[in-house]
Amino acid sequence: MIALSINGKPHRFDDGINVAQVLERMALNGKRLALEKNGEIVPRSRFAQETLHDGDKLEIVVAVGGG
Amino acid sequence: MDNLVIAGKVYTSRLLVGTGKYKNFAETRAAIEASGAQIVTVAIRRTNIGQNPNEPSLLDYIPPSRFTLLPNTAGCYSADDAVRTLRLARELLDGHKLVKLEVLGDPNTLYPNVVETLSAAEKLVKEGFAVMVYTSDDPIIAKQLEEIGCIAVMPLASLIGSGMGILNPYNLQIIIENAKVPVLVDAGVGTASDAAIAMELGCDGVLMNTAIAAAQNPVLMASAMKKAIEAGREAYLAGRMAKKLYSAAPSSPTTGMIAASGKNQAA
Numbered sequence: 001m002i003a004l005s006i007n008g009k010p011h012r013f014d015d016g017i018n019v020a021q022v023l024e025r026m027a028l029n030g031k032r033l034a035l036e037k038n039g040e041i042v043p044r045s046r047f048a049q050e051t052l053h054d055g056d057k058l059e060i061v062v063a064v065g066g067g
Numbered sequence: 068m069d070n071l072v073i074a075g076k077v078y079t080s081r082l083l084v085g086t087g088k089y090k091n092f093a094e095t096r097a098a099i100e101a102s103g104a105q106i107v108t109v110a111i112r113r114t115n116i117g118q119n120p121n122e123p124s125l126l127d128y129i130p131p132s133r134f135t136l137l138p139n140t141a142g143c144y145s146a147d148d149a150v151r152t153l154r155l156a157r158e159l160l161d162g163h164k165l166v167k168l169e170v171l172g173d174p175n176t177l178y179p180n181v182v183e184t185l186s187a188a189e190k191l192v193k194e195g196f197a198v199m200v201y202t203s204d205d206p207i208i209a210k211q212l213e214e215i216g217c218i219a220v221m222p223l224a225s226l227i228g229s230g231m232g233i234l235n236p237y238n239l240q241i242i243i244e245n246a247k248v249p250v251l252v253d254a255g256v257g258t259a260s261d262a263a264i265a266m267e268l269g270c271d272g273v274l275m276n277t278a279i280a281a282a283q284n285p286v287l288m289a290s291a292m293k294k295a296i297e298a299g300r301e302a303y304l305a306g307r308m309a310k311k312l313y314s315a316a317p318s319s320p321t322t323g324m325i326a327a328s329g330k331n332q333a334a
Contacts, residue, residue, distance in 0.1 A: 032126060034156070063124075
């Protein structure tokens with residue numbers, strides 16, 4: 001198991017999981033979003049290739065109302 | 068045609084609006100429609116996790132196919148955070164480059180930190196963003212932001228969300244005189260006359276959010292703002308009459324008066 005921080009909260013997943021699988025597990029696949037891993041953007045095209053490791057920090061953002 | 072050109076794209080509306088502070092997405096969309104705005108700001112925030120995947124999202128109501136979205140850096144207090152936020156926004160919106168930069172200095176007044184803003188602007192312009200930058204009404208900072216390569220400069224009328232209107236029309240006038248890029252008033256507009264005054268001063272556009280969203284009737288206020296922007300722009304293009312303390316130039320003829328009766332005559 002690996003421990004990830006996603007939007008500031010701890011989550012645990014199986015070893016070798018990738019970003020696309022995490023998004024699917026969290027019911028976020030298909031949503032328009034952007035994702036940073038440890039401060040670096042992971043392009044949408046790379047979600048399935050980007051393997052995650054213990055201690056990785058993800059920020060997942062969307063567009064919301066604002067001025 | 069008197070159109071607004073931003074980053075090479077032509078817009079017929081000079082009113083730009085935010086999407087915050089509305090009751091719900093339907094009201095947001097109705098107000099934006101009534102305003103006639105074509106450019107609409109959005110904020111970038113963490114998604115809720117564990118939400119119902121069929122929950123509607125803002126972009127369902129404000130689709131990028133119909134509106135030009137302007138992601139902002141609201142809530143950023145450092146150049147680094149602003150730059151990170153806009154890189155995420157660009158990824159989120161499929162490479163979209165047009166952005167609104169704002170770096171705040173103080174959570175109470177929400178006054179911009181112009182030093183961090185200059186730093187962020189430089190980085191963002193280098194990375195190929197088309198930056199519309201929110202700033203104070205300091206004419207020197209406004210010109211520096213333009214020289215860095217921002218494609219529009221957006222000085223405040225007064226503090227964000229304050230509705231105080233234009234507090235320093237003289238600074239705004241100086242900024243407009245010196246600018247070679249579009250100048251849009253952003254922040255502090257409260258009612259229709261504020262927007263009209265901004266346009267009469269020669270602004271290229273006005274960006275507002277609270278003035279519409281916090282009105283008792285946002286859709287009606289949005290309609291008022293649309294008209295105010297148009298009226299102010301026409302008055303500016305028409306070239307107003309001179310202001311004088313007094314003029315001795317009545318609008319009616321001074322000859323052909325009937326004989327005065329005796330009392331209370333002009334000398």
